[in-house]
Amino acid sequence: MPEATTSLLRWIPLLPFLGTAACIFAAATGKKALARATGPGVILLAFAVALVSVGRFWSLPAGGSLVDHVYTWIRVPPLDVAMTFRLDALTAVMVLVVTGVGFLIHLYSLGYMHDDPDVARYFAYLNLFTGSMLVLVLADALPVLFIGWEGVGLCSYLLIGFWYAELPNAIAGRKAFVANRVGDAAFLIGMFLLFWSLGSVGTPSLSFPDINRLAPALAEHSPAIVTAVCLLLLVGATGKSAQIPLYVWLPDAMAGPTPVSALIHAATMVTAGVYMIARLSHLYVLSPVALEVVATIGALTALFAATIAVVQTDLKKILAYSTISQIGYMILGVGVGAFSAGVFHLMTHAFFKALLFLGAGSVMHALHGELNVFKMGGLRKHLPITSKTFLIATLAIAGVPPLAAFFSKDMVLEAAFAGGYRVQWFLGLVAAGITAFYMFRAYFLAFEGESRMDPEKEAHVHESPATMTIPLLVLAVLSIVGGWVGLPHGFLWGDRFGDFLQPVFATPAAAHASAHAAESAAHAGGHAELATGTLLFLMLLTTGVALAGIFAAWRLYGRPSEQPSRLQERFRPAYEMLANKYWVDELYDLVFIRPYVATSRFFWKVVDATVIDGVVNGVGRVFDGSALLWRRVQSGNVQHYALAMVLGAVVTAGYYYWVAR
Amino acid sequence: MAVPVQHYLVLSAILFAIGAVGVLVRRNVIVVFMAIELMLNAVNLAFVALARQRASMDGQVIVFFVMTVAAAEAAVGLAIILANFAQRRTLHADEISTLRG
Numbered sequence A: 001m002p003e004a005t006t007s008l009l010r011w012i013p014l015l016p017f018l019g020t021a022a023c024i025f026a027a028a029t030g031k032k033a034l035a036r037a038t039g040p041g042v043i044l045l046a047f048a049v050a051l052v053s054v055g056r057f058w059s060l061p062a063g064g065s066l067v068d069h070v071y072t073w074i075r076v077p078p079l080d081v082a083m084t085f086r087l088d089a090l091t092a093v094m095v096l097v098v099t100g101v102g103f104l105i106h107l108y109s110l111g112y113m114h115d116d117p118d119v120a121r122y123f124a125y126l127n128l129f130t131g132s133m134l135v136l137v138l139a140d141a142l143p144v145l146f147i148g149w150e151g152v153g154l155c156s157y158l159l160i161g162f163w164y165a166e167l168p169n170a171i172a173g174r175k176a177f178v179a180n181r182v183g184d185a186a187f188l189i190g191m192f193l194l195f196w197s198l199g200s201v202g203t204p205s206l207s208f209p210d211i212n213r214l215a216p217a218l219a220e221h222s223p224a225i226v227t228a229v230c231l232l233l234l235v236g237a238t239g240k241s242a243q244i245p246l247y248v249w250l251p252d253a254m255a256g257p258t259p260v261s262a263l264i265h266a267a268t269m270v271t272a273g274v275y276m277i278a279r280l281s282h283l284y285v286l287s288p289v290a291l292e293v294v295a296t297i298g299a300l301t302a303l304f305a306a307t308i309a310v311v312q313t314d315l316k317k318i319l320a321y322s323t324i325s326q327i328g329y330m331i332l333g334v335g336v337g338a339f340s341a342g343v344f345h346l347m348t349h350a351f352f353k354a355l356l357f358l359g360a361g362s363v364m365h366a367l368h369g370e371l372n373v374f375k376m377g378g379l380r381k382h383l384p385i386t387s388k389t390f391l392i393a394t395l396a397i398a399g400v401p402p403l404a405a406f407f408s409k410d411m412v413l414e415a416a417f418a419g420g421y422r423v424q425w426f427l428g429l430v431a432a433g434i435t436a437f438y439m440f441r442a443y444f445l446a447f448e449g450e451s452r453m454d455p456e457k458e459a460h461v462h463e464s465p466a467t468m469t470i471p472l473l474v475l476a477v478l479s480i481v482g483g484w485v486g487l488p489h490g491f492l493w494g495d496r497f498g499d500f501l502q503p504v505f506a507t508p509a510a511a512h513a514s515a516h517a518a519e520s521a522a523h524a525g526g527h528a529e530l531a532t533g534t535l536l537f538l539m540l541l542t543t544g545v546a547l548a549g550i551f552a553a554w555r556l557y558g559r560p561s562e563q564p565s566r567l568q569e570r571f572r573p574a575y576e577m578l579a580n581k582y583w584v585d586e587l588y589d590l591v592f593i594r595p596y597v598a599t600s601r602f603f604w605k606v607v608d609a610t611v612i613d614g615v616v617n618g619v620g621r622v623f624d625g626s627a628l629l630w631r632r633v634q635s636g637n638v639q640h641y642a643l644a645m646v647l648g649a650v651v652t653a654g655y656y657y658w659v660a661r
Numbered sequence B: 001m002a003v004p005v006q007h008y009l010v011l012s013a014i015l016f017a018i019g020a021v022g023v024l025v026r027r028n029v030i031v032v033f034m035a036i037e038l039m040l041n042a043v044n045l046a047f048v049a050l051a052r053q054r055a056s057m058d059g060q061v062i063v064f065f066v067m068t069v070a071a072a073e074a075a076v077g078l079a080i081i082l083a084n085f086a087q088r089r090t091l092h093a094d095e096i097s098t099l100r101g
Helices: A011-029 A032-058 A089-112 A119-138 A141-158 A169-200 A206-222 A222-242 A249-255 A259-266 A268-279 A288-309 A314-334 A339-366 A382-400 A402-417 A422-447 A455-459 A467-487 A498-505 A508-516 A532-559 A565-569 A572-579 A581-633 A638-658 B005-025 B027-052 B058-088
Strands: A003-005 A065-076 A080-085
Touching: A003 A339, A003 A581, A011 A119, A011 A422, A011 A532, A032 A080, A032 A089, A032 A119, A032 A498, A080 A089, A080 A119, A080 A141, A080 A169, A089 A119, A089 A169, A089 A259, A089 A268, A089 A339, A089 A467, A089 A498, A119 A141, A119 A259, A119 A268, A141 A169, A141 A222, A141 A259, A141 A268, A169 A206, A169 A222, A169 A249, A206 A222, A222 A268, A222 A288, A249 A259, A259 A268, A259 A314, A268 A314, A268 A339, A288 A314, A288 A422, A288 B058, A314 A339, A314 A422, A314 A572, A339 A382, A339 A402, A339 A467, A382 A402, A382 A422, A382 A467, A382 A532, A382 A638, A402 A422, A402 A532, A422 A638, A532 A565, A565 A572, A581 B058, A638 B005, B005 B027, B027 B058
Parallel strands: A003 A065
Antiparallel strands: A065 A080
């Protein structure tokens, strides 16, 4: 595999970290202008360095990568982990998305957070997050990836609870961190298991090239371990990427500033799980069981979250459940072995979901924090740029061709169908229709129709400043053209995106070839070829489903109608179940949280306070008591002392005279 | 017929015991001092008796030392008692116990 060494890559994460330091200094000294300049500034620089690096990568032969070995981090034989950054095709995509979309969001934040007194701390955290995410995607070894993994989790906590003076925000931050932690525990166990088991087929190592090289041997030796590792890492991914069962933190995370929701909980951090599975494609293809589980979780989550989004009234919550659902598609993509399709949807989703969140932020800015869609309406007149870009993003997410998500979502579903995952394909299809429905419900309720706004808020409604609308426009353009790099086979230039990423990933067919050395590795893209007719039919099906969803939303919400309330009444039990999010939070509270808190309380009150403190204090009291007795020897009476001396002398003399002869 | 040395030693022991008991039991500090002097002199007697028996001068020289020290010690001790009396106006040993723990 051709490699070119460079010392450029380390600057991509390093610049944001320097930005963090500058912003911390700014926060401590009250120089807000410094933070406002360096915060977005370093990200722009990092984007430039990323572009240069990708340019350099482009000139390498296929399958090559740029490598930047910074230093040796851990060397405790047999463990040898180096702090090395590697830029291959997958990392190139991720780096550009993170720095590019990241910069747009930093720019937007200048406007959105302009009047916030803690703006320096905000940019410090945001830069720290970006740096960590870049470490995550540039890492050449699993422990280094984990550094970034933990870093983004930390920053997520810090930013969700940014306005920690309000207790619910702090609680939401804590919930995110704890849910992530559960996933991280599984991730660590998986990583340790992988390292330990690789030792039986070669020199154990946790760098990705070594893992990819040794994976087939490991699968021959103990396939169960490979499956176990994949499943454990998957649990970690469900925590970070908000899938079933660890998604519960994401809706609550909307308590943070809206640009944070756009960056962390739409475009980047939540995609880390997808990235990790894609990065370890060589391992996952060796465990069909694990892949099946991945695909099923993805499909189920996509549908599950979409149904909850249908009845939400808070605009950001709708987008949050939408994110959970869309990541389900990405997970489904990598689960059926179509790794480039999953990453493709990751990229397009970054564009339109960031746009949707920033648009919501723009609405909040105009309406002084109003988020209830039933208190909006007719915003199109007042917020022309926001509403038009929001509409573009909504069309994109609904999967209307020729906008971005149509191609990426379609590629995922097509891969599922072709790979024989009919059930998951069907779930994804239904979810697509529901997605179109709830997104347009949100659009119609917020931007169209008659105003239901609070009169006070309506008086001050205004479009956002340029620093906020420019990112909206840029993202809108990307949402339109972003999908054109991945056209279906045979159409125009085909799937350039997939071709670009192809050298990075293993394919299920190719894995079989290397393991059994009998098949020809002719299948590119990891899935069987579909006849053009079937392809066309599937595309029409997904488009039709999307249009049906939009139509239904228009019927119910596009114009004044009693239908929604009537439907709500007729299907009351179903509505209650959706409105209460299937009572999952309550279930977790009952099954996990209450027993845990009770156990903690027991350990606190009984074990610690009573037993341990009792023993320790008891020992003290024993000495205290005996000292009280012994003190009486010091009577101050000289004759008592003299008596003691005489007795001592008698005892000593007697001992020597009678005993020790 | 010379007095056997054991008689002297027994006398010395008895005097020492009386002195010791006096130190431990009597409450008037002057009497305690007298008892201390008694102990010292008992020891002197033992030294002299044994020196005579061994026909050596060493014992008798030691007695000189002991007497000197006893005199000095008596002087110092009585000075302490006087100073104490000036403060406390008591010679009762049990009442001099401000150094109690």
